[in-house]
Amino acid sequence: MRKSVRQLGFYIVLIALWHLVAELKIWPPYLFPSPLSVLDSLRTGFGDRTFLIGMGISMKRILIGYGFSVACGAALGFLLAASTLVKDTLGGLVLSLQSLPSLCWLPLAVLWFGLTEKAILFVVVMGSLLAVTINTETGVRHVPRIYMMAGRNLGARGHRLLLHVVLPASLPYMVTGLKQGWAFAWRSLISGEMIFVSLGLGHLLMMGRDLNDMSQVMAVMILIMGIGYSVDRLIFENLENRIRRQWGLVAA
């Protein structure tokens, strides 16, 4: 209760300050819009459904791209943890590729796939896949030996051992990877959508720029932040808390 009061207070003060600075008219309103005009843009955007359509398109893309990253990234992570050959060869490459900002893939994606849906998805996948991989690998490597022994001892072999012991036992690390992967995917998606008429949120951002409509730019930015934050809170934080409770990593 006190926490939410504090948070609410903080945002009220922040918006009031913003309003005050805008009222001082140090910068022209088309460069520094007031909160009210941003709110107005939000209302118009939702009113004529452009924002809803943009959100829908972006969400669809991220579901495909992120879904692919999670499936392939986790598989690659398991492979890295299971085989020293893969670790010695691919391991270094994975780490060095992970240091590339996802925007670096953009020129390559555009040349390979043109200004298409595929180019955006490619950037999303390249941006997020390796974060999932690296955390999965760490998770699998940290599975206590006793769980493996207990699992084998109780008759788990091969894919069952993987599915019923290794996977759940590495979950605390994997969740970190899923969360990181999501954040990277979301960022990559927005950057990717900014390159052409893609109709997603990133495109709406660029449209605001083209129309010299700073209010719309800020409105879309708020939308992007809002979605990023909500997914993190509603999905990943819940997941993490659930695992912590189950495992007894926090006092209940």
Place this chain on the structure above:
Amino acid sequence: MLETLSNPKTKLHLRDVSRTFKTPQGTLTALEGIDLEVREREFLCVLGPSGCGKSTLLNLMAGLDEPTRGDVRIDGHLVEGPGTDRIVIFQELGLFPWLTVRENVEFGLRMQGVPRAERHSRAQKYLRMVHLSQFERSHVHQLSGGMKQRVALARSLVTEPDVLLMDEPFAALDAQTRDLLHEELERIWEETGKTIVFVTHNVREAVRLGDRVILLTFRPGRVKREFPVKLPRPRNLEDPKLTLMARTVVAQLKEEIDKAVEAEYGYEEKR
């Protein structure tokens, strides 16, 4: 009891079993020339100082490890890998924190592909046996040390293995809890007719539980002596006969512990 004696069928048979490990300091012989027969329904306790290869012996029986020489047989068949006829209860237990108590108990059945409803009822039967029915929905971290031991016991019993291999399962518990678990284990052993191999470094525990106690030497582990324990059951730790028996075993064990201490601290400590 009479039936056990008149039916001395061999359950586990170790013949000339040795196990060596390669370490940076050279080759370590954990076990050497172990000949051992465990009879059906026998409660065998394996005793020895830490580092004498007790756990290695258990892992060989479990099929989680392979002997360097010799062979391990169960019911006359060569042991090649783990099997559901033998279950190990590790000291660290290895209960799965992501599962509830009942799901932990059901795990072995699930791996065997037993249908849900049957899994359920069989798990409940064994949870009742260890008096944990009320806790079936709890998670592992919510239980006390003794309760975790009982979950591990139920989880091992549920697949109805012939042999239970227990690796110092009660070492980390307080004395009262251990007493209680001794009683429960003795009762369950009598009810279910399992063959139990119980590894411990606690002499009184060994004498309290075993039909027979074997004492291993320190590095390399060999069978130093065997003590049949003919005290009537249920036994009590305070029984003077049991204490007396323990004392003779302790004297023998002491020699081996001294050797272990020497190996660990070096010779300069010796007066």
